[in-house]
Amino acid sequence: MNLRSRHRPLRPLLLGAPLAALATAVLCACGGADGLSSGDPAPPVSVQPRPEPLWSAWSGSSPSSPGADPTAKQPPPEPLDGFELGPGGLAKADVKELLRADTRLRTLADRPMIKKPGRPGIRPPVLTDLTGDGRRELLVAIDVESGRSVLAVYSEKRGKVYPVLVTAGRRLGVETLGPDLLVRSPCADGGEQAVRYHWDGTRMSTVSDVKSYPKSGHGVDEGEGEGEEGGGGGGGGVTPPSPSGEPGAPGDSHGSGGSSDSGARP
DSSP: OHHHHHHTTHHHHHHHHHHHHHHHHHHHHOOOTTSOOTTOOOOOOOOOOOOOOSSGGGSSOSTTSTTSOGGGGSOOOOOOTTOOOOTTGGGGOOHHHHHHHSTTTGGGTTSOBOSSSSSOEEOOOEEEOOSSSSOOEEEEEEEOTTSEEEEEEEEEETTEEEEEEEEEEESOEEEEETTEEEEEEEOTTSOEEEEEEEEOSSSEEEEEEEEEEEOSSSSEEEEEOOOTTOSSSOOSOOOOOOTTSSOOOOSSSOOOSSSHHHHSOO
């Protein structure tokens, strides 16, 4: 009896130690809503990391590097030979005469003018400012018999006309996105390719090339585009039209940005 009564007071003492530790932990966690207690200094703001190339020669930052964007090596676009603008500028230009002056597209110049889809021909020309200089560029789209389309963008400078973009694809849909040009084209595998072009001071260059696929539900799956001449970088371009008058570029998607076709002659 004496032994039992002697050890009885130890039980509450043993239970009291964990409860005291738990209470201490709860009190320590009762800081501010942002995790800081009153008077605690705020943690320093971390600087966001920036991309650092591992192989700088392949980064495309240098025009002479082997992996650089091939458009950086190209000469600037040359004016159309033998075509002079009148007082009305591009707004009053004869579209068919302009196409005849473009050596890559002259075989398409005799297509009829059309006002709606459904048959081959030259769509109504559109004027819009893509360079940001306040002067509107001329956009000409030609639908050919194979179901493909060719898009050409012309800029005017001191009375001369310069081709700053030529691209092709299936049933091209063309949109403006701010100052940029967005060209959509359906692909044979059920997807859609969207290429975005931006004025780089010399030509319209590719800034993004995205291929998307419809899901069974809502939304689309997106991935990097796989253009005819490679996506995203603006390299390559469309092959000039064949003697039959149809674009010679293979594949389902339009070619990349105002690149070689925009400045160099075939």
